[in-house]
Each structure stands twice: as structure tokens, then as C-alpha cells.
Amino acid sequence: MAGRWIERWEPEDDTFWKETGERVARRNLYLSVFSEHVGFSIWTLWSVMVLFMGPAYGVDPAGKFFLISMATLVGALARIPYTFAVARFGGRNWTVFSALLLLVPTVAAYLAMEPGTSYTTFLLVAALAGIGGGNFASSMTNINAFFPLRKKGWALGLNAGGGNVGVPVVQLVGLLVISTAGATHPRIVLAVYLPLIVLAALGAALRMDNLAPVRNDTGAAKEALRDGHTWIMALLYVGTFGSFIGYSFAFGLVLQTQFGRTPLQAASLTFIGPLLGSVIRPVGGRLADRYGGARITLWNFAAMAAATSVVLYASVQKSLPVFLTGFIALFVLSGLGNGSTYKMIPGIFQAKALARGLVGEAAAAHGRRLSGAAMGLIGAVGALGGLAINLAFRQSFQTAGTGTTAFAAFLGCYAVCFTVTWAVYVRRPAEAVSATAPAPAYAEV
Template identity: 65%
Template structure:
């Protein structure tokens, strides 16, 4: 009798596979292995695919200004410090947007909010198309750059949504795929920018928008057609207030500043750093663009690997050793800068991108593992881990602002990035100490399995 009931429930829940987006998934039990094998895996995979697409385009729009600044030649009259500010502004706004975007999933549903958040990307892209030309005021560009922050919010809502679809044993892989696919939006827009610079020249930045505006509309349409809402997420409205009183929320936010903050900050700033610090080698924007995309591309591709490593060996252990590696890479960049060795500098920076990507995956795996250890796998743990993803994602993104500010001040004061590289090294040292002290140090209070 029990078998018959289970089969009937699973069969009825499997309906959205044939008619995705037709209604909410009222019965969702990812930890039930029979349900997962028969219906859950297929539904979750479909939602993951279209979540990645929308988030990918969101990241591209968020990081548009890492490319736009390469088009701002002498005719615009902006110095390097002003350009670093233009890339910092969308990072700041994007981090702040992640809090309301996490709430939005609980309020409107994952599919519904994915559609709305995709359409919101039309605001910054059309604004750039309207105002970008020599003679535009710096204040106008700052305001338009701020609009690009909506692309940064997509990450938080997407991760909170996908976290609810997958069982605990697969969260590291699923969240890594979701985040890594989204992160690929950074090198993707930089490759598109390179193509425009190499073929049409620096005088045609609007060609970027000819590519992305149709993609935004397509992502919204596909999300509406193929994604689903999980009513269980509507129980998350008060979770963020509860999680904000949890000490682990602030520890994980600190660690995420070190991983994701580094990734997005370096992704926005790398092209400018090359042009300012190695001006002779990268005198034209197209020369810098040839290398700008490489680090974000590798960092995005390895993010799911970081999640997989964390599934296998534990998120805290992988995150700890990853910060050791990031500190080593920062030291390499500093030494290369002092020696003015371009080859060593590029090697160190690419390693920083790779390790920040690995750390993104392992740190995000730690979040659901913390609440699974405290509450056991189930709705309560999913509820709080989704909320913490919003908080950590928002604060972590602010690390990208700090990266750009560090570069701005370092280049303003000395014409070099050395002070910034030492600051990164010190911060990674702090993060590895915190990871060990809270999650790895032998202690009766240590959470098992994080």
C-alpha cells in the first residue's frame, strides 16, 4: 500500500516534465531517492540549465563595464582612476541587489523571478546604447554603470532557487555548475568585446549591445517556458533575519569576499591593470582584451570542480588549501610586479583567477553543509542555506569593490599595483586562518561534515 501511494505521488509530481512551467511543484522531495530517480532529477536538471542561461547573461551585463572602459579612449577624457571607479560602481550595486533578489525568489517564485530579472537587464543595456558617445558627462556614465548592478543580483536569486531543487549530496556539484555557468558570462562578454575591438575598432561599442539585447529577451522567454516554481521557497521570507543572527553567516561572508570578491574584482579590473602597469606592451585596448578574458574563463570553468572537490573531501578542507594557494599566487604577482616581469605577472594572475574559481565552488558547498550539520538535511536546512547564500553572495560581491578601490588607490599613489597585491596577500592569509580556526581546528564545537 505504501509503495502504491509513493508511486502515485511521484507520477503526479512528474507532470511538469511533460509540461514545464505549467504550475508550481507542490510535492518536492529531493532527499527521497526513489522520487529523485523517477522524477526529481529530470526536473531539477531542466531548471538548472535555464537558470544557468539567465544567470550567464546577467553576469555578462554586470561585467559590461570591464569592456566598455576599454572603448573610452582619449576623446572621452577620463583618467585611469575614473575608469576604475566606473567598474567599481556596478560591483557595489550588484552586491547590494543580491539581498532583495534572494527575497524575490521566496516572494514571486523561482521561475517568475528569473523571467523578471532577465527582463530588467534591458535597462542598463539600452541606457548604454543611448548615452555612450564622446562628450557624455562622467556623472551620466556613473549612473548608467550603476544600472548594470541588476546583473549582479541574478546570481543570488539563481543560487537560492537551484539550492532548493537538489539533494544535499549533490549540492556542491549543482551549485558549482550553476555558478560556474553564470561566471562564464564575464569572459564571454570580454570575448565579444575583443571581437568588436578587433573587427570594428574602439569607435563602435554599441555592437556589444546588438549581441546582448536579443539574448536577454531570449533568456526571459525560455525561462518562462521551461522553468518551474517551488512553493516551498515561499517559507523563506523570514529566514534571512534568522540567519543574520547566525555567526557562521558572517564567517562565510568573509570567506566569500576572498573567493568570489577576488574573482569578480579581478575580472572587472584586469584589463585596466595590464594597460596601466604594462603600458608599453598593452598600449591599445585590443592588445589588453586579448588577455583580459583568459583568467575569468579559467576561473569560471573550474568552479564546478571546486564544488566537486568539496563534495568529495569536504568544503572547509578544500577552501583552506585554496586560500593557501591564493596567497602564494598573490605573492607571485607582487614579485613579478617588482621585477617588471610580464610573463610571471600573467602566470600569477591566471593562478589567482583559477584558485578564486575553485574557492567559489568549495565555499558555496560549505553553506548547505553547515545547516545540514546543525539541523539535518531537509526543508529547514534548505531554507536557511538559501538565505545565507543571499547574504554571503551580497557581501562577497562587495569584495569586488574593494579590489577595484585597492587598485585605484595603489595606482594613484605610486603608479604601480604593489600595495594592492600585498593587501590581497594579507587578506588571503586572514581567510585561511579563519577557515582553520572555525571549521578545521580540533574542537568539541566543530561542525562535522562541513
């Protein structure tokens, strides 16, 4: 079984799925979750490292926000090549390589984390951590190919949610270190992750599979780029995942800067929101499978706007309890929205295939082909939303000393996302695509 290549893969065939496909797909899913989990932890490592950077490091709050912005930026950009690496090298093979690559930013941070290191060095090391963000794109593209359409919401939600849990876990590790060893021992956090990286690579090497039917298709990539739905979904994913990752990076710094929390106090609160947002992501996928991703996404944006209004009020009133309530609600809602928006992607392209007259396996293959290509692009743009959030916080704190202006901007963004979701995917299309091909029922995606 050299290379562990699977030549035949037909998940939409019920007999194949029950006899062979489901068992193999689940095994790859669980190993993918672990590898992506470690990748997310390394990507968001600097949300923890900045809590260790006391006055001796000579980095002000604006400088710290810029450090985490560098990691966010590189993670977003890395998602594009990582998307196409699965088909080029195989899902198993790329998972092994991308996991081992995480040793680079981890070892670099281990060497750099001490007072006296130049800010330029910190910027470079934080940027290296961004490669962990690419693991999400390759993992989601890989798992998308393993599961039938009716299971994608659950599978993609579990894969992404399990990966997202890497954010609160690294923050919990940071909390444990700060509360026991103190805020002067960041290297202990890094030492914890070195063996986990090796385990992720080893598990993928021994138990994951490559799918031979999945091949790079530059035509699919170009078609996805030209399709307006790719960019509309990228905007919606900015609103959901961009919020999740941006808030995950910034939460601890906001608590320290705006509410005067100590590193220990900030670390004891930072993990709660990302944990809840990660755990609930598969629920968003399940709800989307049952009720339609567009409907769940629409009302989720309405709820995110309401939660942001609470946070905005708390920021003005300087009320930490109200702030925490609203901010944690935002994490939960961003997690739900992550699950529902990602379920929409394969559903949209499947609906378009059916509208073109394709049926059965031909429609399913067309949907897999375009949704796989679109996912990486959408994931990359969505992650750039996290960069925008970090930069908005940096500017807001630099000019006004609080995050109030940034929260007002986020409220406007959620209103835009709500409107776009309703206009494009929820309301009934006004007319048919042609006399023989009805318009896709996007409210069902």
C-alpha cells in the first residue's frame, strides 16, 4: 500500500459509502482534525506570546496588535497554495509535510522569545507562525472530497470545529504556564507543541489516504475565480470566520489594554470565547444540513449585529461584565456562522449544476470540482477579515485609546453581510435562468 493511494472513490454511491467509503472517510476526518488542530494552535500562538511580553520587551499595545496581524496575514495568504496542494501531492502526503513544517515557526519562537530580541525579529517569527493557518485550507479541501453532499455540513463542521479548538487550547496552555511558572516562561508553551507536531505528522503518515480521483484542475480554479458566488461567499466568510480568528487573536490584548487586566487575568478569560465558538461550529453545519445554510447564516448575522451592539454599549460604559457577555456571544455566533457558511459552498455549486441540467453523479462531480477550488479562495479571503479586525483594533486603540470605533465598524459589516445573504440566497429568484433550467433554489443550500 505504498503511498496509500485510493483509486476509486464514489461517496454519492450509497452501496460504496456503506460498504467502504464511510469507514475510510471517518478515519481520515479524525486524523485531519488533529493535524488541523495543531496547525490552528501554531497559527494563533502569538495571541498567547504577546501576553508574556511585559515592559522588558519594549513593545507597546499597537506593536503587539501588529505582531498578531502579521500572523493573520500570512495565514490567510498561505491558504491559497495549500488549497491546491492536496490535489497536486495527495491529502495524506500534504498533511504529513504541512504538519512537519510547523516545527519551523515553533522552534523560531522558542529561540526568539526573550527580552532584547529586536521587534523586526519578532515580526518575522510571528509571520512564520502564519503557515499554520494554511493547514485549514488543505484540510477542508481534502475532507470535502471524502464525504457525500448530504454529510458535508457535519463533516466540514467537525473538521473545522476540531481545528478551531486549537485556538482556545493553546490559550489554555498559556494560562496554565502563566498561573504556575509565571509570565516569564513562554518557552514552556512552545515545548508542549513540539511533540504534538510530530504526532500529527506520524498519524497522517500511518493512517491517512490520498484520493487518486482528486486532481488539480486549473480550469476549475479559473471558473471558481470568475464565479460571482465565490466572492459573495468570501464576503460572508469574512463576517463569520474573519470575526472568529480576528477576535481570537485580539481578545486578550483588548482585555489588557482597555480593561487593565493582568496577563494572568487576561489569559484566564481569553480561551472561553474561542472554545465555545469552536465547539459549536459543527452545530452550525448540522443546522445548515437540516434547514439550509442560507437561512441559518441570515439570522446568525442578525444575532451577531445584536451582540456587537451590546459590546459597543459596554465599551462606551466601560463595563467589563457586559463586555464579556457580548463578546463571548460573538464568538459563539461566529462559530455557528462558520459552520453554516461552509456548508453553503458545495450546496451552491451543486444547485448550479442541477440548474444546468446535470443530474446524479455528473452533478455531484461538478459540485465537488468547483466547490473544492472555491473553498481555498473563500477561506483565504475570510482569514483576511481577521487581519482587518486586528488592524481596526490597532487603529482604534492608537487614536482613541479604546476599541469603540472598531466595534462600530464591525456592526456595519454585519449589517452588510445580512443584507447580502438575504438578497442573494434567501429571497426567491425573480426569474428562471432559461426556459428549461430553473434558477437554483439557493435558500436550500
